[in-house]
Amino acid sequence: MSEQALAHGAHAPHKDYEGAKTGMWIFLFTELLLFGGLFLIYSVYRTLYTHDFHLAAGHLNVPLGVTNTFVLLTSSLTMVLSVTALQKGDRQSALNTLGWTLFLAALFLVIKFFEWSAKIEHGLYPGSPVLKTLPAGEGLFYGLYFVMTGLHGFHVIVGMVLLSVMALQVKSGRVHQGDFVKLENAGLYWHLVDLVWIFLLPLFYLTN
Amino acid sequence: MHDQSQSHGHGDGRTPSHAPQPYALFIKVWAALMLLTCVTVGASVNWPGAVGTAVAMAVTPIKASLVLLFFMHLKWEPPVFKIMFLTAVGLMAVFFGLSFFDYLYR
Numbered sequence: 001m002s003e004q005a006l007a008h009g010a011h012a013p014h015k016d017y018e019g020a021k022t023g024m025w026i027f028l029f030t031e032l033l034l035f036g037g038l039f040l041i042y043s044v045y046r047t048l049y050t051h052d053f054h055l056a057a058g059h060l061n062v063p064l065g066v067t068n069t070f071v072l073l074t075s076s077l078t079m080v081l082s083v084t085a086l087q088k089g090d091r092q093s094a095l096n097t098l099g100w101t102l103f104l105a106a107l108f109l110v111i112k113f114f115e116w117s118a119k120i121e122h123g124l125y126p127g128s129p130v131l132k133t134l135p136a137g138e139g140l141f142y143g144l145y146f147v148m149t150g151l152h153g154f155h156v157i158v159g160m161v162l163l164s165v166m167a168l169q170v171k172s173g174r175v176h177q178g179d180f181v182k183l184e185n186a187g188l189y190w191h192l193v194d195l196v197w198i199f200l201l202p203l204f205y206l207t208n
Numbered sequence: 209m210h211d212q213s214q215s216h217g218h219g220d221g222r223t224p225s226h227a228p229q230p231y232a233l234f235i236k237v238w239a240a241l242m243l244l245t246c247v248t249v250g251a252s253v254n255w256p257g258a259v260g261t262a263v264a265m266a267v268t269p270i271k272a273s274l275v276l277l278f279f280m281h282l283k284w285e286p287p288v289f290k291i292m293f294l295t296a297v298g299l300m301a302v303f304f305g306l307s308f309f310d311y312l313y314r
Contacts, residue, residue, distance in 0.1 A: 017223055018286070025289060029296040036300045043304070044311050066249050070242060077238040080279045087228035181224075184281075191279045198271050201245075202264035206252035 017181050024185040028192050031155075035196050038148050042203060045140045052137020057207035059124070060145070064115045065205035068108050069197060075104035076194040079163075083187045089177040091170060098167045101190065105160045112153055116146075145204055152200060155193045162186045226284035237278040244271050 046053045078100040085093035119142075123130030126146055131139045166186045169175040175182050244267050251263035277283040282290060 021285075022289070022292075025292060029292070032296055032300065036303070040304055040307055044307060047308075047311065062249070062253075066245065069245050073238060073241045073245065076241075076275065076279050077234060080234050081231060084228050084231060084234065087224075188280055191275055194279075195272055195275050198275065199268060202248060202252070202261075202268050206248065206260065206264055 015179065015181075020181045020185060021188075024188050028188060031192055035148075035151070038144070038151070039199065039203070042144050042148070045137070045144070046207075049135075049137025049140060052135045053141050053207055055135075056138040056141035056145075057204060059119075059122075060205050061115055061118065062205050064111055065201055068111050068115075069201050071104050071108045071111065072194045072197050075101045075108070076191055078104065079187045079190045083180065083184050086170065086175070086177060086180045086183055091176070094170055094183070095167060098163060098170065102160060102163055102167070105156055105163070109153065109156055112149070116149075148200060149204070152193065152196050155196070159186075159190050159193050162189060226281070229278075229284075234278065237274055241271055241274055244274075 078097040082094045082097035082101065085091075085097060119125065124142055125131070126143050131142060163186055166175065166183050170183060248264050248267045251267075252260035254260075255263075276293070282293065
């Protein structure tokens with residue numbers, strides 16, 4: 001049976017595949033502007049406080065930041081493999097790779113937790129007494145670091161919720177080979193999370 | 209653009225306009241992303257400062273493009289998606305350009 005016949009089956013009175021994806025991309029553009037605004041603040045302050053930013057970045061844990069990059073890039077791979085598997089009609093592989101994506105997302109957050117904990121233990125958190133003794137630029141750096149990686153971490157949590165719902169719907173058959181745009185859109189969201197991190201890595205960890 | 213539309217869908221936008229890609233393609237893209245990450249980190253560790261920053265500024269957009277084109281399927285989407293994306297990024301570039309023009313020359 002062709003995919004067309006499935007997509008135009010009796011259970012789907014009105015489906016607009018391209019429309020659904022257009023809507024998701026428009027939402028992603030608003031996300032782009034949300035993070036873009038923060039990237040703009042970062043670049044302006046980095047230009048004004050170049051030296052302080054370099055000093056502050058030297059205290060970040062590069063191995064942890066790079067490990068998390070590998071984790072997220074791999075989760076992006078398992079995500080796209082999941083969409084591809086469902087497109088090919090291999091539901092079990094789609095579920096397995098979705099499971100891996102969720103595992104890697106959780107691993108990212110665990111690593112982030114230890115990284116943040118270490119910073120907070122050293123008294124490096126927004127408004128801390130330690131930061132007030134440091135030059136203004138270092139305070140700005142850590143403020144942006146916590147806001148941007150925090151907002152990104154929040155997106156990871158939202159992505160995990162989305163992907164869990166998708167896993168349930170793929171399992172129950174509501175999302176299937178003939179109607180997989182929801183999984184594809186959830187995937188687009190997940191790739192955006194990866195995309196933001198691709199920029200966060202050099203800006204915060206490799207500024208030294 | 210719709211080189212695969214003969215076999216899938218009929219270009220009305222209601223059904224997927226592109227066929228699933230082979231798994232191997234995405235694994236290759238992933239390998240390239242991991243390698244480019246190593247290049248960026250290696251450059252920043254070995255040549256901190258101008259060279260490391262220059263390498264990061266050159267390699268990061270390539271990594272982003274790989275994710276957008278392959279993982280996010282932009283390569284196989286109809287032109288309208290590409291136009292929308294370039295418009296959004298272009299607007300961002302304008303915001304950055306105007307802000308820096310203001311900050312650097314005030």
